[in-house]
Amino acid sequence: VNMDVNANDGWARPDADGQPLQAQMMWYDYQTSINEAPVFNMENHFALDAETLDYTTNFADNVNAMLWQGALHGLSGSNMWLWGRSDETYPEFIKTTVQYRADVMAQIGKTGLDINRLIDKVTAFREKSADAAILFSETSRSYNRQYENALYNSYRGALYSGVKTDILTESKIADLDNYSMLIIPEATHTTDAVVNEIYTFAQNGGKVLMLAEDCLKYNADGVARTDMTKVNAIKTKATVKSGSARNFTGTG
Numbered sequence: 001v002n003m004d005v006n007a008n009d010g011w012a013r014p015d016a017d018g019q020p021l022q023a024q025m026m027w028y029d030y031q032t033s034i035n036e037a038p039v040f041n042m043e044n045h046f047a048l049d050a051e052t053l054d055y056t057t058n059f060a061d062n063v064n065a066m067l068w069q070g071a072l073h074g075l076s077g078s079n080m081w082l083w084g085r086s087d088e089t090y091p092e093f094i095k096t097t098v099q100y101r102a103d104v105m106a107q108i109g110k111t112g113l114d115i116n117r118l119i120d121k122v123t124a125f126r127e128k129s130a131d132a133a134i135l136f137s138e139t140s141r142s143y144n145r146q147y148e149n150a151l152y153n154s155y156r157g158a159l160y161s162g163v164k165t166d167i168l169t170e171s172k173i174a175d176l177d178n179y180s181m182l183i184i185p186e187a188t189h190t191t192d193a194v195v196n197e198i199y200t201f202a203q204n205g206g207k208v209l210m211l212a213e214d215c216l217k218y219n220a221d222g223v224a225r226t227d228m229t230k231v232n233a234i235k236t237k238a239t240v241k242s243g244s245a246r247n248f249t250g251t252g
Helices: 021-034 058-072 091-096 102-117 119-127 138-143 147-160 170-178 192-203 229-237
Strands: 006-008 039-045 075-081 132-136 165-169 181-184 207-210
Touching: 006 021, 021 039, 021 058, 021 147, 021 165, 039 058, 058 075, 058 102, 058 119, 102 119, 132 147, 132 170, 138 147, 147 165, 165 170, 170 192, 181 192, 192 207, 192 229, 207 229
Parallel strands: 006 039, 039 075, 132 165, 132 181, 181 207
Antiparallel strands: none
């Protein structure tokens, strides 16, 4: 069922210990890839709960980046989580309010006006068709702990390469023909239907990048495939890379 909006509670904290901005952008792109509808972030957190307030000049820059990149990646509405000036129930949350930061409040207003002023260009960026897709495999996510790290790093790599990329779920694998390239990020487990679609895609000239030697090796039941004919044929056409996955902070 397609909804009128894509709602979420997304946050980012661009430092070594938090969830980076690129992960928030990937979440927006994931939603719009599944459902072409505006994204509404119901709790856009600029700081984490009970976190010591950041008084460096980077804070306003980070907020600016979160709003601008959000707009370019589908964000159309946002409840910006400010926290109150006082809270008798959770007094420690007072530390996280951005209302004590005049530069941050000013940046929120300015960025909002700039996005509206340039909305035609923002819309053009959003509506540009993606040439590549990254396989989002709920099956692999259930079996392979490294899969989410590989998924994120595949997205980040495409982003920094200037390649507009959609997130293609297993349930929408029939849409693969809309793309010229498929990235398979350590998707070790998947259904036979997905393998069949990728096989046809590769045989018809589609480019495939497999980011692990054992991509597609196992079926949805976690059992190694006894017939690897189509998987091996995909590998023959594909570019296969291997290496250790990295986590969201970029450490090994």
